[in-house]
Ligand SMILES: Nc1ncnc2c1ncn2[C@@H]1O[C@H](COP(=O)(O)OP(=O)(O)OP(=O)(O)O)[C@@H](O)[C@H]1O
């Protein structure tokens with residue numbers, strides 16, 4: 030039985046009267062309420078089955094956490110000011126929300142307002158046994174209004190009473206079960222679709238579709254994801270926007286590489302240049318983000334705190350300049366032209382060509398061979414460049430698996446990816462430690478010139494040493510992990526993937 | 531989850547009244563509160579208009595045959611739920627005694643609620659019994675009304691030793707003067723003297739007031755419907771003190 034009803038316009042104005050006639054209710058005061066739904070850009074709360082709402086009335090405001098069925102988990106008094114992750118008051122809401130959102134910012138996703146009246150349904154001894162919340166019509170910011178609703182709130186230990194109220198409402202002419210809860214209607218009215226949010230392309234290829242079509246579809250999605258992250262990157266809402274933007278650009282570059290022989294060579298080459306330019310614009314900002322996000326952790330490893338404060342300030346300053354430069358790039362005509370051309374030239378399928386499966390088989394087996402060739406030459410003594418080279422080839426293979434994965438059995442694909450991931454993790458650790466070590470050194474030189482205290486420089490020396498140890502430890506494991514990855518089982522796995530269909 | 535027991539050895543001193551008001555105040559601040567009425571007379575249950583009935587009675591709950599959760603009833607107030615009284619609670623001592631570790635039983639039962647509530651308030655009948663040992667043992671804070679009288683200090687001492695003798699880690703104790711009539715010299719003196727001389731007596735005293743008596747007629751905590759009455763202000767101050775005292 031529905032617990033949310035749509036109230037017909039004809040009944041609308043007399044809704045409360047109708048309910049008062051039908052049930053023993055007591056009406057509370059009538060309010061105008063503004064509601065703001067908060068979530069991260071990638072809907073982490075929603076995906077975990079939670080809704081976080083800020084209800085603002087003239088004199089009072091609350092923070093309300095509930096599940097998607099409307100069951101309330103917590104309701105806390107809170108100020109009228111916009112809610113942020115930092116300003117959440119202590120309690121279950123804060124605990125649950127912080128755990129879910131991680132580094133992402135809590136953002137107001139949709140704002141709606143309208144009249145709300147709560148009716149208490151009374152049982153024996155005038156005890157409240159259920160509530161009817163009459164809400165609407167609701168004005169949705171940037172969207173069409175949502176009509177009048179009557180929602181039944183059940184009270185713990187009084188489920189039967191709530192069910193009875195539902196049956197009563199169901200029998201009243203002009204009350205029809207709502208197809209979806211109010212928040213779904215509000216989100217939809219505002220053009221938001223949390224269930225279809227993607228931070229990476231959603232690819233499902235049929236083996237026989239023309240390869241041109243597969244590329245055009247993927248590139249269309251990639252462009253949308255880039256666009257989806259521009260605003261948050263510009264405003265620095267959180268560090269994940271830039272991260273996702275950057276990863277998407279990287280994916281796009283990989284896809285373009287795979288499109289060798291499919292997309293016109295001149296076009297491909299010119300976008301390769303433009304995308305490299307874009308990727309370069311993001312590098313410094315992201316590096317500094319990563320640095321600062323992991324700063325506390327890093328500092329804790331070398332047993333320093335105060336001494337490294339100048340380094341933190343330095344990094345913060347650099348990040349500010351780097352972000353400003355990035356923002357200029359994102360607001361430039363060159364970027365606008367890239368997005369525009371991307372739409373016109375990359376997101377459209379050329380004349381039908383080979384089926385996608387042929388290209389996939391071909392490229393996967395070649396990429397696998399390239400990885401195998403590098404891996405086999407890796408020893409504990411081989412130079413850093415060889416490790417980097419292997420890392421790049423692995424990345425290529427990983428992107429291929431992502432891109433063409435849907436063509437192969439889900440089991441084989443996910444096993445291949447998780448095996449590869451183990452190898453990539455150690456290669457990544459090697460690379461990150463090296464990059465940070467080099468930059469610590471550079472920063473030390475800069476800070477020394479600027480007259481930083483010796484204690485700072487000494488602590489940075491310890492930091493450099495710590496990073497060197499990390500890099501060495503990763504390095505020492507590369508050959509082992511390669512052996513594990515390259516065992517017969519995985520060789521067969523890849524062979525099977527491309528021949529088994 | 532923090533557990534507050536409203537307790538005194540004496541009857542009719544304001545335990546139930548304090549439990550109801552304190553529970554409401556915690557709920558108002560956004561904490562999720564459960565008030566467990568362990569008194570077979572069901573004073574707190576009556577105040578919240580809930581039917582004094584638990585399916586299967588105390589036996590089912592204490593033995594674990596019935597999940598505590600299933601017996602919970604929402605009050606009319608946000609964030610405030612009730613575990614109602616049941617007449618069978620008059621045998622609660624016997625029921626507990628039949629369990630393995632009788633004085634730990636109540637605490638154990640409440641452990642299962644830890645993810646659903648931030649604060650649990652226990653209200654029980656006055657006496658020295660297995661039930662009161664159990665609630666003292668389960669509690670993080672014992673909130674004890676003390677009626678101003680020449681023997682107040684002795685009552686306080688009895689309370690302290692009762693808490694000290696209870697097994698397990700000792701809860702914090704916060705006694706407070708209850709039903710203080712400012713027109714009476716002795717009441718005025720004691721409500722100044724006791725908090726000054728004893729760390730475990732709250733600075734806030736609850737005045738004798740007819741609004742408090744009205745709770746039984748209105749059937750809702752006074753803090754909910756007479757927010758600015760001196761008694762309500764006193765309960766609010768008392769709760770603030772208690773929260774600081776026991777870090778709730
Ligand atoms: N501050 C007060 N002013 C006036 N009357 C009060 C005050 N506090 C409590 N009372 C009244 O005194 C009576 C006893 O209070 P209450 O039920 O809270 O005490 P109790 O300690 O729980 O009693 P019992 O031991 O029977 O459980 C009630 O009628 C209550 O309304």
Ligand SMILES: [Mg+2]
Pocket residue numbers: 545546547569573653654655
């Ligand atoms: Mg009582």
